[in-house]
Amino acid sequence: MLNMRSAHDDRTARAVIRDRALELFAAQGPDSVTVRQIASAAGVSPGLVIHHFGSKEGLRSAVDEHVAAVFDGLFARAEAGGLDMSDGGSFAETLLENLPPGSSIPGYLRRLLLAGDAAGTTIFRRWFAAGAAATEALVARGLMAPGRDPAVRTAFVMVGDLMLLLLRDQLADVLGVDPLGAEGAARWAEEVLDIYRNGLFGTEGEPS
């Protein structure tokens, strides 16, 4: 009843197809990727892709679920304190560190959010919940002020972080440095920390 290779798992052709599909979907957008391209990248026949996932749409949701599972795992680890998060509370950076270099998952997330896909919204919700939990913890320890509108405050901080993932290329273009690379991340973190500490209007918190 079980899959033949479900025990010694992720080398199965099914998983290979899913992974190649993830890469192609992230790079070109799901609509302009053909079943034949995926099959060729995975070294199998087009028929097998349909055999395993029922349809191209089925493959898409399998990829969605896989990506969601990866994020859920990371969020769970982050909330349990299992991730180091030493870099100024940036989950975006932490994410990149815990993904294989060159992973297509950030690119795919970008596509999910851009298209307003339901799977993307779910991940966004989860991210927001994790951010809210982190905020509460910081507030409880007196390390952060809750603000008048804690939900909005959490959203703002979260979104400033998420942006690094979503607009990485465009930011790299105007700044001349990859904001998620070594140098860029340091510059970004320093400046953001300065704003979070002193605001925008004075270097040492001059009141107006």
Place this chain on the structure above:
Amino acid sequence: MLNMRSAHDDRTARAVIRDRALELFAAQGPDSVTVRQIASAAGVSPGLVIHHFGSKEGLRSAVDEHVAAVFDGLFARAEAGGLDMSDGGSFAETLLENLPPGSSIPGYLRRLLLAGDAAGTTIFRRWFAAGAAATEALVARGLMAPGRDPAVRTAFVMVGDLMLLLLRDQLADVLGVDPLGAEGAARWAEEVLDIYRNGLFGTEGEPS
């Protein structure tokens, strides 16, 4: 030599096709929109679409150029001070106010940026330049501190604003309020202003 109707312009079929294409592209993504859908939405034959734009790709770039022109116009007016920008310096809000309600341009911009399209990068650059100019003006008048890394600071502020456009739906989902609607915008602006004034760590700028 000139187009027959190029004088009393934007009611020409060519413009109608371009506008319907913009709407469909923004809603579904260019790849999953067919020439026949566009033709049908514009009330013309598929052949005419190609007749006017050469190819579907030609139509895409015509839409890109049109969107870029709209943005350029707005940036020019903003830099000249012709836009009121009374709402806490949010260009996203100003943009929405100067666009017909329900315009597809924000949605199309989202697609351009998240797909990494060159046209999107161009608009992003222009936006950044406008933000940098606004920042400089504020700094010159002593209304804002330049920070240690002015480029990064400008990018951060700009990106926090741009987010409202790009993640509007997701933010509305987690906040329960459209952050670009009347109530949501007020809440958002108030909280962001608080952060920009006092930072994240204290309501009245308590140093650590």
Place this chain on the structure above:
DNA sequence: CAGCATACTAAACACATGTTCAGTCGATGG
């Protein structure tokens, strides 16, 4: 061993796609 289910392929199918083509209509200009 037989029986069976599963992974897998090659070829075909039905259909939707972007594009072309031949031709009609209507206006404009000499």
Place this chain on the structure above:
DNA sequence: CCATCGACTGAACATGTGTTTAGTATGCTG
């Protein structure tokens, strides 16, 4: 008025699409 040019259509075309089908090989189960 006639010739020409551009807007425009309906039907066709070539191709690429997702999917189906028939069939082979292989390993598991009784």
